[in-house]
Amino acid sequence: MRDTALETSPGTSAPAAAAVSPRYRIQAIERAVGILNAFSVDEPELGVTELAERVGLHKSTVHRFMVNLDAAGLVERNPRNGRYRLGLHIFELGGLVMQQMNLWDEALPFLEGLVRDTGETGHLAVLDGGEAIYIERVEARRALRVPSAIGRGYPAHATNLGKVLLADLPRERVAEIVAEKGLASYTPNTITDPVRLEAELERIRERGYAIDDEEYDEGLRCIGAGVRDHSGHVVSALGIGGPVTRITPARVDELAELVMTAATGLSRRLGAHQSGAYTPATLRVRTTASESPALRPGA
16 A cells, blocks of 8 residues: 555545645645544544555554554544544644634623723733733723734733733743743833742732733733633633723722623633632622732832
8 A cells, every 4th residue: 555645534624735835745744634534423433454544554654643643642542442533632622722712702792891891991811822812902992092912922920811811820830931931020010029929829819800000011000800611710811901090099999890790701601600700799808909919009
């Protein structure tokens, strides 16, 4: 049996390898994709011989691919019959794609409502590579708007949404991010000490929201809360930002309630249980603006 460049397997909707410019084609990746595409609802399990016939490769070549795909969690071997099936990591990746699609679809109405209720610019962000990536923005129709850009990464330790996202991570992962990215100073209020950052993240875990008190841009104050999925983990963060002349310490409680309410509503749309999301009631019990360390001088 000859080794050939793989086209799409019959009955699949994935594009053929020929759709990729020859300049960018990588044979090993094409073959791995062809093997994965060989599985279907009608044939969820296939042996090495069957796979070799479907993709036009030698059995020994397919066997090597299966060993590597198995190690990556993309396929798994049924110990009862020795046949292969798609692995759980495929499911995880597919779930991540659906999660992101649902996030965009579901988030916009909540973000628009938050902007309408507060009069401030709203943002939605996810964590990637230790940075808060802003993936959606709804502009307030007021002067003194917040400078921000969709698709841009912002330092997690110096932003409201970034700190919310960090607060849900294991402490070991936060330490890794700090070691890799550092704690650069952007204003006199930026947290640049790892011990202070951990204390701030603990306060965020307790009260359910984060404040950027002129930590990235002087003159701007921002409030953010986490958005949870069905697993209870924070998958994104939403919030508002505006000039300190409008988002004053006296308004933080009021605005934080609105932010947390929006985050809780979006979390429920994504499948989070009610117990996994913060509510305005817990906010009032946990803190007040006057007690907020982020708004204390020298905090």
